[in-house]
Every structure is written in structure tokens, then in C-alpha cells.
Amino acid sequence: MGRVGLNTERLTRAGAELADEVGFDQVTVSALARRFDVKVASLYSHVKNSQDLRTRIALLALDELAERGAAALAGRAGKDALTAFAGVYRDYAREHPGRYAAAQLRLDPETAAASAGVKHARMMRAILRGYDLTEPDETHAVRMLGSVFHGYVSLEMSGGFSHSAPDSEESWARVMDALDALLRNWPAP
Amino acid sequence: MGRVGLNTERLTRAGAELADEVGFDQVTVSALARRFDVKVASLYSHVKNSQDLRTRIALLALDELAERGAAALAGRAGKDALTAFAGVYRDYAREHPGRYAAAQLRLDPETAAASAGVKHARMMRAILRGYDLTEPDETHAVRMLGSVFHGYVSLEMSGGFSHSAPDSEESWARVMDALDALLRNWPAP
DNA sequence: TGCATTTGCCTAAAGCCTTTAGGCAAATTA
DNA sequence: TAATTTGCCTAAAGGCTTTAGGCAAATGCA
Numbered sequence: 001m002g003r004v005g006l007n008t009e010r011l012t013r014a015g016a017e018l019a020d021e022v023g024f025d026q027v028t029v030s031a032l033a034r035r036f037d038v039k040v041a042s043l044y045s046h047v048k049n050s051q052d053l054r055t056r057i058a059l060l061a062l063d064e065l066a067e068r069g070a071a072a073l074a075g076r077a078g079k080d081a082l083t084a085f086a087g088v089y090r091d092y093a094r095e096h097p098g099r100y101a102a103a104q105l106r107l108d109p110e111t112a113a114a115s116a117g118v119k120h121a122r123m124m125r126a127i128l129r130g131y132d133l134t135e136p137d138e139t140h141a142v143r144m145l146g147s148v149f150h151g152y153v154s155l156e157m158s159g160g161f162s163h164s165a166p167d168s169e170e171s172w173a174r175v176m177d178a179l180d181a182l183l184r185n186w187p188a189p
Numbered sequence: 190m191g192r193v194g195l196n197t198e199r200l201t202r203a204g205a206e207l208a209d210e211v212g213f214d215q216v217t218v219s220a221l222a223r224r225f226d227v228k229v230a231s232l233y234s235h236v237k238n239s240q241d242l243r244t245r246i247a248l249l250a251l252d253e254l255a256e257r258g259a260a261a262l263a264g265r266a267g268k269d270a271l272t273a274f275a276g277v278y279r280d281y282a283r284e285h286p287g288r289y290a291a292a293q294l295r296l297d298p299e300t301a302a303a304s305a306g307v308k309h310a311r312m313m314r315a316i317l318r319g320y321d322l323t324e325p326d327e328t329h330a331v332r333m334l335g336s337v338f339h340g341y342v343s344l345e346m347s348g349g350f351s352h353s354a355p356d357s358e359e360s361w362a363r364v365m366d367a368l369d370a371l372l373r374n375w376p377a378p
Numbered sequence: 379t380g381c382a383t384t385t386g387c388c389t390a391a392a393g394c395c396t397t398t399a400g401g402c403a404a405a406t407t408a
Numbered sequence: 409t410a411a412t413t414t415g416c417c418t419a420a421a422g423g424c425t426t427t428a429g430g431c432a433a434a435t436g437c438a
Contacts (some may be wrong), residue, residue, distance in 0.1 A: 003386055003433070025214070030424050040425080041389045051426065106347045136327040136355045140363040142351060146336065147364070151340020154334070158295045161332060166325045174329040175336070177376050189363070192404070192415055219395055229396080231416045239396065 004036055008046045012056040019057055019098025024105075027098070029053060037085070054105060059115055061099035065092055068121050073082060078130040079180040085127055086116035086149050086176060093153045120146075130184040141183060193225055197235045199330025200243040208246055208293040213294075216287070218242060243294060248304055250288035254281055255305035258312050267319040274316055275338050275365060282342045289342070309335075331374060337368060354375040 019027045033040040047053045072084040093100035121144045161168040211233035212349045222229040261273040313331045350357040
């Protein structure tokens with residue numbers, strides 16, 4: 001049996017694909033080994049363990065999301081930036097449900113601090129620069145935006161909005177309108 | 190060995206406690222059997238399988254949440270109702286993190302339709318009756334509320350808001366202010 | 379080019395979880 | 409009290425995880 005050419009990065013990428021196909025929590029070292037037609041133990045030279053694999057997939061997803069977010073923000077401001085950025089989350093979750101689920105993985109503080117997660121926070125603040133918020137309201141608004149983006153996408157993905165009118169597309173647009181209106185008119189304490 | 194007195198309900202309750210202690214995804218038939226000091230196979234007369242057990246825990250959590258939500262709504266309206274109801278979600282998630290995670294389990298459509306999930310939607314609409322929204326805006330608003338509640342609680346639980354000022358308590362209060370302001374001034378399309 | 383070292387994948391094995399089949403005894407019912 | 413149901417058990421098969429140790433291909437160095 002020759003060598004297949006495994007390495008940590010290939011495993012991570014393949015794990016991400018696997019996650020999109022069968023769901024993030026079905027990503028197992030065994031399934032990944034099958035995909036490379038290789039014995040399970042062989043993977044343990046490249047990833048520390050199952051948790052390590054999942055963490056790497058999560059970091060990959062966060063990176064990709066940040067990448068797309070940055071691209072969406074380029075040259076945009078105000079509501080335009082808001083909807084484009086939010087759309088990135090939503091589209092990514094639809095295109096890559098497994099990766100999106102991975103991006104939600106609870107990371108230990110150090111890993112999280114070193115992840116692209118911090119970029120996400122910075123980008124949200126960049127969006128808010130188009131509105132007139134000063135600290136600490138900006139932070140509150142960042143947290144609210146994060147909540148809405150994550151909450152909506154997550155409820156939509158779990159089927160919460162399907163099979164009922166009006167369709168989710170319309171609600172999404174109106175939620176963007178609402179967020180824009182809210183940010184332009186953020187209430188004083 | 191005498192009989193321990195297992196039944197589906199006791200298993201479900203114990204499973205919920207276990208979830209709160211060790212996390213919902215650590216709830217296994219084996220762990221539950223250990224907790225009752227009983228052989229694993231014995232549980233299979235009471236629950237169909239591992240997934241069945243998890244689903245039952247999810248339904249229990251949804252029930253408890255609906256129960257608390259209804260109690261919180263009694264005698265309240267407007268912003269008072271809004272914050273009380275939202276607080277139920279947040280408090281429940283803190284008191285019962287495992288159960289709250291269970292409540293997020295993706296249920297198949299029939300199970301979901303028969304669950305207390307529908308009560309939750311009705312209660313959100315009840316809250317909105319204190320504001321001047323008409324269809325389809327009410328539906329959009331319900332979806333947005335659900336997103337914010339779920340999103341905020343879920344980000345907070347995963348540690349997203351800890352270790353940074355201002356503290357989550359304050360942000361939560363300001364998000365409630367913001368939602369109230371938004372609902373009183375929902376933008377036209 | 380030949381040898382030494384590193385690297386990559388393998389076999390083996392132990393531990394834990396799930397699920398099914400079949401059995402015995404306690405509890406319930408008649 | 410006898411018959412039936414019910415509850416928990418033993419046994420066993422199959423899957424995932426992880427570690428230990430081995431052989432051979434690839435790489436590095438004379």
C-alpha cells in the first residue's frame with residue numbers, strides 16, 4: 001500500500017466537506033479515514049484526536065467566514081454594508097451547513113482569541129461606524145447584531161421558518177430594514 | 190437484584206438532570222444506566238434508542254420553557270411582557286444549560302408540531318399585541334424576537350460576551366430597550 | 379549512489395457506546 | 409394460588425476512539 005499523502009490541512013478540508021455532507025456532529029475520525037481509504041489509526045499522526053479535528057474545522061470555517069465578510073464589506077457602508085455582511089452569514093450557512101455548525105463550536109478562550117472570531121467583531125464595529133453610536137452603545141449593538149445574525153440563521157437552518165407564510169426571504173429583508181432603522185435611532189438609556 | 194422502578198418519565202427527567210450536569214451531547218444511554226445502577230440493556234424497554242431519549246428530553250425542556258413563559262406573561266403587557274418573557278429564556282438557559290441545549294434539538298416536523306414549540310410562537314404573538322403591528326409585520330417581528338432571544342442566549346452561553354466590558358447584564362438590558370423601541374416604531378417596508 | 383533517518387500508514391488491542399435477542403424472576407392479575 | 413405480564417439481566421455483535429509498536433517508502437546526507 002503506497003502513501004496517500006495525508007496531512008493536517010488535507011484532513012481538515014476533507015473534514016469540512018464531510019461536515020457539509022453529513023452534518024458536523026457526524027464528522028468522525030473513522031468516517032474521515034474511510035474517505036481516504038486508509039486505516040483509522042493513520043489519522044492520529046496528523047490530528048491529535050477527534051476534538052482536535054473538529055476544532056480545526058471550526059477554525060477553517062471562521063476563517064472562510066471572515067474572508068467573505070471582509071470582501072462583502074469592501075466599498076460598502078451603512079445599510080448596504082449591514083445587509084451585505086449579514087447576507088454573508090446566511091449564505092455561508094446555506095452553502096456550508098456543516099462548516100457553519102462548526103463555526104459555532106465552543107472554543108477554549110485561548111483558541112478563540114487566536115481565531116478569526118476577533119476579526120468578526122472588528123467588522124461588526126466597522127459596520128456600526130456608518131451609524132452614530134458611541135461606547136458603550138456600540139458594544140451593545142455589536143452584541144445585538146451578532147445575536148440576530150446567528151439567531152436568525154440558526155433558527156432558519158433548523159427549519160423554524162419553513163412551511164409558514166410569509167417566506168423566510170421576506171422576513172430576512174424586513175429584519176434588515178428593522179435593524180437599520182434601529183441603529184439609526186438607537187434609544188438612549 | 191430487585192427492581193429499581195424505571196419508566197420512561199423517570200429516565201427522561203434523569204436524562205435532563207444529566208444534561209444539565211455534563212452537557213446535552215454527553216447524555217448517553219450508558220451514562221443514564223450508570224446513574225440508576227442498572228445494566229444498559231434495561232433502558233431499552235423504556236426508550237426506543239438514544240435518539241428517542243434525547244428527543245424526550247428536548248420535549249421536556251420545551252414544555253418547561255413554555256410553562257415558565259406563560260407564567261411570566263400573566264398580567265403583563267408591552268415592554269414589561271417583552272422583558273419578562275425574554276428573561277425566562279435567559280434564566281432557563283443559565284439554570285439548565287443542558288435542557289436549553291436540548292430544546293434546540295432539531296425535531297422532525299410532526300414531533301415539532303406536537304411539541305410546546307407552537308405555544309412559544311403563540312406567546313410571542315401575545316407579546317406583540319401590546320404593539321401596533323399587523324400582518325405580515327407581526328410575523329417578521331416574531332421571527333426577529335425569536336432570533337434575538339435565541340441568538341443572544343446562545344452566544345452568551347458559549348462565552349461570547351464574557352471577559353469584555355460592558356458586562357452582559359447591561360447589554361441584555363439595552364437590547365431589551367432597543368427591541369421595545371424598535372417594536373414601537375417598526376419601519377414601513 | 380548508498381546508507382541512515384525520518385515519516386507515513388499498518389496491525390493489534392483495549393475501552394466505551396449502541397442495540398438486539400433471549401432468559402429468569404418479581405409483580406400483577408385472575 | 410396459578411398464569412401472565414413486566415422488569416432487569418446476560419450475551420453478543422458492531423462501531424468509534426485512542427495508544428503502542430512495526431515495516432517500508434521517502435528524504436537527507438556522505
